[in-house]
Amino acid sequence: MTKKEVIKKLVLKFPKRLIDQPIVYHLVKDYDLMINILKASVQPDAEGIMVLELSGKKENFDKGINFLKKLGVEIQPLSKDIKFDEKLCYNCGVCVPICPVGALVMDKKTYQVSFDKQKCIACELCIKVCPPRAIKLVI
Ligand code: SF4
Ligand code: SF4
Structure with a gap:
């Protein structure tokens, strides 16, 4: 033992x-x-x-x-990392309600989606729904 x-x-x-x-x-x-x-x-x-x-x-x-x-x-x-590519994101907002911890947020005034890396738990749920693949998994 x-x-x-x-x-x-x-x-x-x-x-x-x-x-x-x-x-x-x-x-x-x-x-x-x-x-x-x-x-x-x-x-x-x-x-x-x-x-x-x-x-x-x-x-x-x-x-x-x-x-x-x-x-x-x-x-x-918890060794995975999520990368958010602002250039690819067209702010459709599909990922925002999917994120269980509020790491993806849409600004109510500018309609810009932003990513908070500190909140992200790398659950990968957003990756599957993003049409232009602006969110990626980095291992
Ligand atoms: S990987 Fe999960 S926690 Fe991180 S931004 Fe995407 S949905 Fe939110
Ligand atoms: S689903 Fe993709 S393109 Fe749409 S707001 Fe989220 S990151 Fe941007």
């Missing part, structure tokens, strides 16, 4: 059926993991997204990740 500690920032995507479940509680209590929730968002009639820092003994960490996967939680490391 290894005593090695693991600490990782992860993006968790919860299907709608799991949104009310005490998943974080189980990670702490059953797997002895420490959790620092960095961002969380639940959209009505959609999936929930949580960005967290998860740490603990490697064995427990792996068990906790398996627990999440078995439940149907999608897990990705």
Whole structure:
């Protein structure tokens, strides 16, 4: 049994059926993991997204990740970066209501769409809807 500690920032995507479940509680209590929730968002009639820092003994960490996967939680490391290309964006606004954390905003006076990198959790939802592909994933 290894005593090695693991600490990782992860993006968790919860299907709608799991949104009310005490998943974080189980990670702490059953797997002895420490959790620092960095961002969380639940959209009505959609999936929930949580960005967290998860740490603990490697064995427990792996068990906790398996627990999440078995439940149907999608897990990705927070190592991706989103790039917004102002030159390609034609301010159609399609991406604005899609973003679960308000990182894409349309100015009510100028109708210009802007991107706040600090808020972005790299969920990639906006990438799929942008017609001119002005938003890209950088790995
Ligand atoms: S990837 Fe797009 S939709 Fe997701 S948080 Fe970032 S800007 Fe918003
Ligand atoms: S969907 Fe694409 S083109 Fe439309 S406002 Fe968003 S980034 Fe700009």
